[in-house]
Amino acid sequence: MPVICQSCGAVNRDNARYCLHCAQPLAPARPSPDDQAWLTARLLADPSVSVSPPADMPTPGVTLSSAHVYDVPVLAAPVRLDEESAMNAPPVDPKTPSLFAGRYEIIAASGETVEALDRQPWRRCWSCDTTLNEPGEAYCTQCGAALDGRRYRGLLTGATPAGLALVPQVTDPAARAFLPPIWDQVSDGDQTLTLTPDIPSTPPSLPLSELQALVIGRDLARLLTLLHGQGLALGALEPDDLDISPAHTVRLRNAPGLHRAAEGDTTTDLIHLATLLEALTATPRTTRRLDEEDITLDVMPNLADLLREVRTGRLTDPAELAQRFDLLIAYHTAPAPLRVRFGAATDTGMVRDLNEDSLLALDLRLIRRNQPRTWSLFIVADGMGGHSAGEVASDLALRGALEVVQREYLMPTVDTDAHDEEENLRDVVRRAILQANEYVVREARSRGNDMGTTITMALVAGDRAIIGNVGDSRTYLMREGKLRRVSRDHSLVQRLVDLGQITPDDVYTHPQRNAILRSLGDKRDIEVDIFVERLRPGDALLLMSDGLWEMVRDERMAEIIAAHHDPQAACKALIDAANAAGGDDNITVILVHVEAY
Structure with a gap:
């Protein structure tokens, strides 16, 4: 039974969900079959012929109850539903350009590349793919999409197909899933028109990771x-x-x-x-x-x-x-799981009255479906600014960084068992340090002082360590007895070394060795250095404040670590060595031993 649109009065097929004329949704509630038949006949009949209403149809002037309200707009012109108009397309205007395969008008061409206008869009809805629409319908009766004016790009090729024209000949569905989607391919004489749907897409932003x-x-x-x-x-x-x-x-x-x-x-x-x-x-x-050691x-x-x-x-x-x-x-x-054992210690030193350093060490292990995963987080922050400033800054840095790692990485990863993608880990470490900086900047401005802190941190996921650094606190990697610095100092003396004005050994005695060029708390827009290391069983990570490395040379630190199997005992020995050398500053150290799971 035809359905009458309550918005424009157009007559639609009984299975239509949207009006073919105005695309308005068709109300699911309809008049009775007798009323529907009378309304349809009334709309389609010759105005000079009288059509009697059903017995229960209210007469003019009679008040209608809420159950008998019919909103029937008057049509400007009746719509024909005879079989001939329903089965055949409207006649082509003599002024209309010739259509390729009787359907597509080529409106632009550059070589074989063309743009075509679909002159019979009702044949297949571009939005929902239905083929239930009938000739001349301007809106899809299944989804309400506008059908007119659909344009497609593609190729107009000759007898030897290539490019897009070959895609429909690929029969493997797995291959077709990678190839461009084809809207239609039709032939006319010795030419073939291949069209692609207009799918919005953004070209890749280069370079990719x-x-x-x-x-x-x-x-x-x-x-x-x-x-x-x-x-x-x-x-x-x-x-x-x-x-x-x-x-x-x-x-x-x-x-x-x-x-x-x-x-x-x-x-x-x-x-x-x-x-x-x-x-x-x-x-x-x-x-x-390749050098021999690289192979x-x-x-x-x-x-x-x-x-x-x-x-x-x-x-x-x-x-x-x-x-x-x-x-x-x-x-x-998918990093391989590794087990860590760590030691951590901090000391005021021999000169300072207050310890402004802070450290954090966290180890997390998960076994799910008999598959182990491991994560660790280690942070050392060296506060600056004196009493009620430096120690506050270093503590805020730890809290800010930990919050980001927990909220944006650890909890989502544990909840969804997500992969530990290296790019995501780098981004987490960077954002963690940026939030640490924001916490320090905010507190410094509220107190009106110049508090600040350095930070070095290592987020370890399985066999991958992502290291972030701002300032002159350091992270080292020890492998096969050799200690190698991973981070780079943001200090004046390091800049002088880079420029060749002083030697690396001069760093330890230079009068401006404590001048920092970058630290948390200076400004909101701060640059963070990120480093990635792949760990192996037997490796060790060493994080420290400058109170250790300024007092104890790298070779001596490597000897102390090698002499102590227990990482906590090694941390105590490193602090003792720094104090024995003068203990000019606060001393903080974290030593992480990496083992096979």
């Missing part, structure tokens, strides 16, 4: 494997040909180089992929010379290493390349 590029490279290597299995080659791609989701997955917006594969095309495809990934990440093509079996190659293998012909199979990408993705997102 290595992890983003690895996911994209993995997906495209899988696509190459599938295409080569069907005798097709993908050809060259530009960054603008990609549609990248927030989860870093990729689908092609265009495939201009898709063609039937010839000899050598499969290898060429890998070279094209390497070129694309270099463009996405701004990775330079370099020849790396170790447990060092995972990076993206540049894989692309170098492709260009030199050592990697020629896209399936193997996809597996190598998977290994690198896991290396970045």
